[in-house]
Amino acid sequence: MKKLSVFAAVTIGSLSSTIGPVAAENVQKLSGNQIRAKIAGMQFTDEVHWRDVYDRDGSLRSYADGKKRVGKWVIEKDELCFYFEEPEDGCYEVSLSGNRIEMKPSGLGLTIEGILQKPTDRN
Template sequence: MTAAVIRFMRGSVPVCLALSLDLSLAASVGAGEPFRRLKGSQIMATLSGKELTDEVHWAYVFGKAGRLILVSLGTRGTGTWHVRNDELCLDGGPDGRRCLQVWSSGQRVELRREGGLPDEGILQAPQARR
């Protein structure tokens, strides 16, 4: 190896190590807690009186006594919700009746169904909408 290559490699090692440390710290900060599947009573306690939304296209407002308000692209609808066999069952909206697993990580929630992509959203207090 030439002296220039050796000098370049010596200077690169600290830079590479610093960059690697920066990237690993950024990944650990953004990772948060892992998703965990909620069971029946946890689903009720977590969703009741809250809104689940992707903050752009849709929102589900889980009212008391199983009332459900659905908002999709500005169109408002109603339906019902309940928990059965550790799944959230929704009735209403364009998807009709369906039961979904509920997975949670802090305020982030995923509604998962076999063979489909999850509905990913943020759980928050219900928002006033026009």
């Protein structure tokens, strides 16, 4: 039984190392102009817990845990920056793979991952 579980772990490990690099090849780091073109008028979400709506006028509406916050978003030095006047404010490097977005903070903080889609009508 022990041999079977070791074999399964090695097989799963091999599959994930094979799948990982293929997905990474399709990731494109976006420039400031590309970020603006992709984000403006769109919604970034995990499709379950939160969503951020990047309005074309630079306003940002964030919905999470039943609460709405309003802030602003701007492009600075090829990074997406958002400001709510809270500790979560900051700038992020943005990468795209299909409709999946990854935002890496320029300083300390966690990477944010989600999908980009047209905004929903919920407020």
